[in-house]
Amino acid sequence: MRPRTKCHTNNQKSSI
Structure with a gap:
């Protein structure tokens, strides 16, 4: 799991 994701x-x- 990358921080960007x-x-x-x-x-x-x-947003939702």
């Missing part, structure tokens, strides 16, 4: 996933969740 985690950030991206978190961002998407926050």
Whole structure:
């Protein structure tokens, strides 16, 4: 699990 992916996933969740 890379930090970049985690950030991206978190961002998407926050958007929803």
